[in-house]
Amino acid sequence: MTAVEHQLGAETARTRLQDFITQMTTQYADTIEAMEGTWNGNDLAFELTVMGMKVSGTLTVGDDVIEIQGTMPFALSLMRGRMEKTMEQELRKLLA
DSSP states (O other): OEEEEOSSOHHHHHHHHHHHHHHHHHHTTTTEEEEEEEEETTEEEEEEEETTEEEEEEEEEOSSEEEEEEEOOGGGGGGHHHHHHHHHHHHHHHHO
């Protein structure tokens, strides 16, 4: 699980995240082949395809923290640390 603290409140953080997800899908188009997500309140259930493999999880927006949990195929597990670090860095910039 990755958690990123913020001081924006849930509504502002969620608005920024919606734009961020679109931006990341475009920025990493060479890596992310497809992405789908469904918001239910402040919870996003997502699924994306990376190098032909599906990654799924949930992103929860709280008043002062964003939590991301996900599952990925074993073949991608070697990249897990790098993916989590990149995601955390990008979210910290977004929520600053």
